[in-house]
Amino acid sequence: MTYTNISGEKMVRVDMISEDLLASMTSAEKIRMILDGVMEGKILVLERGLMPEEEAKLIEATMVEISPEFVGIEMESYPAKERRSLMDRLFGRGKSQARLTVIGSPNQLKTIKKDRGLITALISEV
Amino acid sequence: MGMWSSLRGRFSLWVGKIFGRRSVKIGIYGPPNVGKTTLANRIIKDWSGEDMGAVSDIPHETRRVKRRRDVKINVDRSSIKLDIVDTPGLATKIDFRDFLSYGLEEEEAKKRAKEAAEGVIESIRWLDDLDGVLLVMDATEDPYTQVNITVIGNMEARRLPMLIVSNKIDLPTASPVKIIEAFPQHTVVPISALKGNNMDKLYDDIYEHFR
Numbered sequence: 071m072t073y074t075n076i077s078g079e080k081m082v083r084v085d086m087i088s089e090d091l092l093a094s095m096t097s098a099e100k101i102r103m104i105l106d107g108v109m110e111g112k113i114l115v116l117e118r119g120l121m122p123e124e125e126a127k128l129i130e131a132t133m134v135e136i137s138p139e140f141v142g143i144e145m146e147s148y149p150a151k152e153r154r155s156l157m158d159r160l161f162g163r164g165k166s167q168a169r170l171t172v173i174g175s176p177n178q179l180k181t182i183k184k185d186r187g188l189i190t191a192l193i194s195e196v
Numbered sequence: 197m198g199m200w201s202s203l204r205g206r207f208s209l210w211v212g213k214i215f216g217r218r219s220v221k222i223g224i225y226g227p228p229n230v231g232k233t234t235l236a237n238r239i240i241k242d243w244s245g246e247d248m249g250a251v252s253d254i255p256h257e258t259r260r261v262k263r264r265r266d267v268k269i270n271v272d273r274s275s276i277k278l279d280i281v282d283t284p285g286l287a288t289k290i291d292f293r294d295f296l297s298y299g300l301e302e303e304e305a306k307k308r309a310k311e312a313a314e315g316v317i318e319s320i321r322w323l324d325d326l327d328g329v330l331l332v333m334d335a336t337e338d339p340y341t342q343v344n345i346t347v348i349g350n351m352e353a354r355r356l357p358m359l360i361v362s363n364k365i366d367l368p369t370a371s372p373v374k375i376i377e378a379f380p381q382h383t384v385v386p387i388s389a390l391k392g393n394n395m396d397k398l399y400d401d402i403y404e405h406f407r
Contacts, residue, residue, distance in 0.1 A: 122349030129288055129346065130320045136313040138306060142289030145342050149349075149379070176289045184340040186378070 080195045082113060082178065089118035097124050101131050108143050108175050109135075113193055119147045119171035144179040146189050147171035219266050219277040220406045223322055226332035227343045228255040228285030228312075231363040235332055235389040236264070236282040242395065243267050248282055254298045256312035258284045261322055271403040278406070283322060284315025286343040323350055328357040328406045335362045335370035335386065339378040348379065357405045359398075362386040366393060 073081045085107060092100060100120065105128075107114050120128060125145070132142050148169040172179065172191060183190040224232045236248040249262050262282045269276050290312050295305035323329075331347050333339050351358040360379060362372035365386045372386035385401050387394045 122346060122353045125342075125346045126320050126323065126350055129286065130317050132288060133290070133313040133316045136290050136309065138292060138309075141291035142287070145288050147342065147345060149340075149345050176291070184338065186340075 082193050082195055083111070084113045084115060084193075086115045087117060092116060092118060097121075097127060100124060101128050104128060104143075104173055105131060105135060108173060109140060111175060111178065113172065113174040113179060116171040116173070119168035121168050124168075141176055143173055144176045144181065145171060145173045146179075146181050146184060146191065148189070149186060219279040220327045221279040221281060221325065222402070222406060223281040223283055223319075223326040223329045224332060225283055225286065225319065225329050225347050227334075227341055228287060229253070230285070230332045230334040230337075231389050232285065232332050233258050233282055235330070235361065235363065235387075236262070236280055238389045238392060238395065239269075239278075239280060240264055240267055242392075243269055248280070254295065254300070254308075256285055256287075256290070256308060256315065258282060259308070259311040259315040260284065261315075261318050269399050269402060271399055274403065274407075276403050276407050278402070281322060281326065283319040284312065286316055286319055286347065287312070288342055290316075323354070326356065328359075330359050330361050330402075332361045332363050333375050335364050335372045335375060336367050339375045344379075348382070358382060359401055359405055360384045361389075361398065363389050366391045 073083055075081055095103070101124070104114060125147075128143075128145070136142060172189065174193070178194055179191055180194075181189065181191045224236050226232050233249045233251050237251070240246055240248050244264075244267060248264055249258055251257060261284065264280045264282075267278045267280050269278060290309045292302070292305040292309035295308050296302065300308065329347065329351055331344065331351075333344060348358070360375060360382050362370075362375045362384050364370055365372055366388035370386075372384065376384045383401060383405065385394065385398045387398050389395075
């Protein structure tokens with residue numbers, strides 16, 4: 071979805087979604103919101119990203135929707151950090167910590183560089 | 197779900213080992229065209245003399261999961277029995293137009309795209325039924341792809357063993373060091389599945405990680 075300002079310039083909508091809003095949603099709600107947003111041409115920036123299992127479910131849900139008109143999503147996040155307390159280490163458990171994630175249509179969002187601490191992407195109108 | 201399936205998998209693996217009859221189910225994962233089927237073929241050929249599947253330069257050649265049971269790998273005086281699960285390449289986007297540049301007709305390209313999408317779904321569903329993963333990366337490409345990050349995140353969340361295979365080291369632009377630096381918490385084994393380079397090291401590491 072491309073917007074036009076009063077000067078007639080075309081603009082792209084970016085939704086920045088807070089960690090709190092994401093935490094209030096179920097996995098199914100997050101995935102539906104992301105896919106609907108991308109299909110509407112929005113760029114989504116998730117403050118805390120998705121858990122690894124949710125990322126896998128998002129890819130699965132994306133593949134269900136693949137068609138000549140919808141070619142999928144461009145998703146970029148940093149490698150997850152593992153948060154482990156002393157007790158977690160003792161009992162061999164821990165929790166992956168999701169990190170900032172940018173999602174959009176591959177026709178609009180193009181990643182040109184990515185490393186452990188930097189994602190450089192270009193955003194264009196549809 | 198992750199913790200439960202991890203516990204269930206470990207218990208089942210342990211019981212199988214006690215009775216010495218269970219193969220370890222290892223999934224070969226990665227983005228399209230990194231050499232997953234070439235690696236599966238190499239492992240199976242080395243230990244049983246057969247091939248697993250066709251390989252091609254066109255992305256998404258493997259569009260169905262293939263499983264070869266009871267491949268016995270001998271390391272020194274020990275051995276490990278593997279079920280090799282060769283999976284279709286994982287991707288977040290599949291555009292039939294990309295296949296047209298490989299000379300496919302439009303209808304054939306659309307069919308391939310649909311089958312590739314189904315293959316990705318099948319690959320993801322298999323993650324719940326594995327004992328470990330060989331994550332294959334192309335040593336000539338940037339390792340920070342979303343597919344790599346998602347697979348690693350899922351294996352860490354499930355607490356299942358994983359080896360990263362840095363493939364295509366026979367090519368002049370290969371840089372396995374980039375992969376080692378990108379994922380320092382994991383074991384990275386540089387190989388060429390096509391030429392068979394460093395496969396002995398990979399078999400040693402498979403034995404150490406998955407036995």
